[in-house]
Amino acid sequence: MHARTRPARRLLTACPSRLRRADEAMCCLHGDKTPEIHRKPARRGDFGWLISLLHVHLPLCLSEREIDLFVLVESVNMSESEKELGEQRDSTKKKKKKKKKETPSGKTKKKQQQGERREQEVVQREQVEEEHSDSVVLRGIFKLGKKSHDVLLTRTRLTWTPITPETPTTGEACPPQPGVLLLRDVYAVKVKRRRSAGQESGGAVLGVALFCCRRRGRRLEQDTLQLHNASAEHTHTWYNTLKELLTAFSRPRYLKVFINPSSYKKESVHIYREHVAPLFKMADVRTDITVTERKGHALSVMKECKLDEYDGVVCVGGDGSVAELCHALVLRAQLDADSPEKPVRPVLPLGIIPAGSTDVVSCSVHGVRDPVTAALHIVLGHKQQVDMCSFSSLGQLVCFGFSAMFGFGGQSLARAEKKRWMPTSRRREYALVKTLARLRPEDCQLSFLPAKTSTRNLSEHRDNQDLDRGPEETWTTNQGLYLNISIMSIPCLSPHAPRGLAPNTSLANGSAALIAVGNTSRSEFIKHMKRYSSSSEPFSFSFVDTHAVSAVRIRPRSLVGWTEEEEESEEEEGESRPTPIIQSEGAAFPWNIDGELVEIANEVLVRYDDKKNLRNIIIINILIDGVLQSETGTSLMIHLISN
Numbered sequence: 001m002h003a004r005t006r007p008a009r010r011l012l013t014a015c016p017s018r019l020r021r022a023d024e025a026m027c028c029l030h031g032d033k034t035p036e037i038h039r040k041p042a043r044r045g046d047f048g049w050l051i052s053l054l055h056v057h058l059p060l061c062l063s064e065r066e067i068d069l070f071v072l073v074e075s076v077n078m079s080e081s082e083k084e085l086g087e088q089r090d091s092t093k094k095k096k097k098k099k100k101k102e103t104p105s106g107k108t109k110k111k112q113q114q115g116e117r118r119e120q121e122v123v124q125r126e127q128v129e130e131e132h133s134d135s136v137v138l139r140g141i142f143k144l145g146k147k148s149h150d151v152l153l154t155r156t157r158l159t160w161t162p163i164t165p166e167t168p169t170t171g172e173a174c175p176p177q178p179g180v181l182l183l184r185d186v187y188a189v190k191v192k193r194r195r196s197a198g199q200e201s202g203g204a205v206l207g208v209a210l211f212c213c214r215r216r217g218r219r220l221e222q223d224t225l226q227l228h229n230a231s232a233e234h235t236h237t238w239y240n241t242l243k244e245l246l247t248a249f250s251r252p253r254y255l256k257v258f259i260n261p262s263s264y265k266k267e268s269v270h271i272y273r274e275h276v277a278p279l280f281k282m283a284d285v286r287t288d289i290t291v292t293e294r295k296g297h298a299l300s301v302m303k304e305c306k307l308d309e310y311d312g313v314v315c316v317g318g319d320g321s322v323a324e325l326c327h328a329l330v331l332r333a334q335l336d337a338d339s340p341e342k343p344v345r346p347v348l349p350l351g352i353i354p355a356g357s358t359d360v361v362s363c364s365v366h367g368v369r370d371p372v373t374a375a376l377h378i379v380l381g382h383k384q385q386v387d388m389c390s391f392s393s394l395g396q397l398v399c400f401g402f403s404a405m406f407g408f409g410g411q412s413l414a415r416a417e418k419k420r421w422m423p424t425s426r427r428r429e430y431a432l433v434k435t436l437a438r439l440r441p442e443d444c445q446l447s448f449l450p451a452k453t454s455t456r457n458l459s460e461h462r463d464n465q466d467l468d469r470g471p472e473e474t475w476t477t478n479q480g481l482y483l484n485i486s487i488m489s490i491p492c493l494s495p496h497a498p499r500g501l502a503p504n505t506s507l508a509n510g511s512a513a514l515i516a517v518g519n520t521s522r523s524e525f526i527k528h529m530k531r532y533s534s535s536s537e538p539f540s541f542s543f544v545d546t547h548a549v550s551a552v553r554i555r556p557r558s559l560v561g562w563t564e565e566e567e568e569s570e571e572e573e574g575e576s577r578p579t580p581i582i583q584s585e586g587a588a589f590p591w592n593i594d595g596e597l598v599e600i601a602n603e604v605l606v607r608y609d610d611k612k613n614l615r616n617i618i619i620i621n622i623l624i625d626g627v628l629q630s631e632t633g634t635s636l637m638i639h640l641i642s643n
């Protein structure tokens, strides 16, 4: 294979029919009049079709924009907020009971309302007292802003109420609402001192500062609560107690950090220095930093380093770097456990600081693409289980990852990778348009094991369908033409696909989403893809099947893999070229695995009339055993096999 150097436009103009198709694809993308072009059905022996089929590709913009880790966020927060909700519900029930008992009957409505309000206030105060009286660790007076407050500290929260002088009217007025800060949101506590410019130590004590996170939707922001009290003794008592209480939370103290300086706009180092390092310093988290020098550097460091020294690993980069580190963590766990085949749960969690172009994993896990949110999740010790896949070929492990695309997804990425010299956005647009212009379905056998849990839209696929009933597992097999096949163990959210590329799967549900896009017209395919970025349902097309799966096997029926030489010869000779018999030694099918191009080589000498000798198979297995930081988590394996 070799990269062509001709400019994209020249390539497209090389053949008028190709230019027409590119323009049609562009029209569809930009919402202009959509030309209807239907593909001819696959014919055996039509090698020209086969060649162009291999040039089909997937929306790079989608595949690349798609996305544990020290993460999550969602389940941690959800379970906690559910608890809080439960508590609120209980207290509301209590309130209602008390109200029923205490409200006197036969009074006027106004008096009743006043009485009820007072009772509510009493209940609220009692509730706050109740919640904290048992476990009050400290109580004191601090100034918050300019007002003095009565501050209560329990093992889980800090509560402050303004101290207001009693007046005859205060009974009628609404009492001040207490402020609350949960200690689980506090990542650092410091003594505040008055220092003159240039003074580095000492200084008069002013009080205690608590550094915490504030939630704004899915985003976490830094916040500070200042408790002012000039008494050094009082302040130190509070400081020491707060420090001790914070040690009860399981948080990292020493992290191995990998920074990929070449990610996207080469801003990773800057992002780390500006947004992450200060937070780590504030939270007293020590770091051991490696700035990667090449692809595979992080993996080789991870294979050698002493993991028991660290509390976690942090990746500053894009999806490719995340995938490399996830792969390294799972591989290392397997090596350490001397378990070459069965995935073993890694000892360390992985923190992801997004610095790539799409950051699908970070978006899926954090809900937003924000380095500060990610860093706060790390220092606060939030953890999330995430399903992972293993991809293997010929029974050999290729890599571990979160998502894989075959067909349009793999081909578009392969096409874009060959134009690395182009700026990122131009390269993507070029690959997308060119692949759409050559949209061809892949003829393959798709087998999958439905997940034991719920499946969605298990519509019958056209063509042949048969069931291989093994002793324990029931494989569903479809033979047909597919424009794209995606397998995703996470929802793959990104700014370009806000609901995700696989909205029906979650981070750790023990299954993967299989999205099989059958053969259709270009305009329908583009319509389907465009729905990922809108609020419309992208799967409500007859040619799209979605399944919750635990294993997938894909066998392309093509004789040859996708090679640059073949593409070039297609360009030169046009599509009407007669089908040659090709020996495809070294040819490979491009797969898009977590935004990285993985080409699976065919090791068999192939002849056109000996189709059965060449097969590529992908199997995804889900092991209900947990891969990342979880007692009950799940892991997902994909084996990519060719024979």
Ligand SMILES: Nc1ncnc2c1ncn2[C@@H]1O[C@H](COP(=O)(O)OP(=O)(O)OP(=O)(O)O)[C@@H](O)[C@H]1O
Residues within 6 Å of the ligand: 064, 260, 261, 262, 263, 264, 265, 292, 293, 294, 295, 296, 297, 316, 317, 318, 319, 320, 321, 322, 324, 355, 356, 357, 358, 359, 360, 595, 596
């Ligand atoms: N110093 C380096 N030079 C070149 N490549 C590197 C270097 N360090 C790491 N890599 C590799 O670069 C690949 C891409 O990195 P990454 O995904 O972080 O960036 P990106 O492709 O710009 O981001 P995204 O995947 O979000 O588009 C990874 O496979 C990683 O192993």
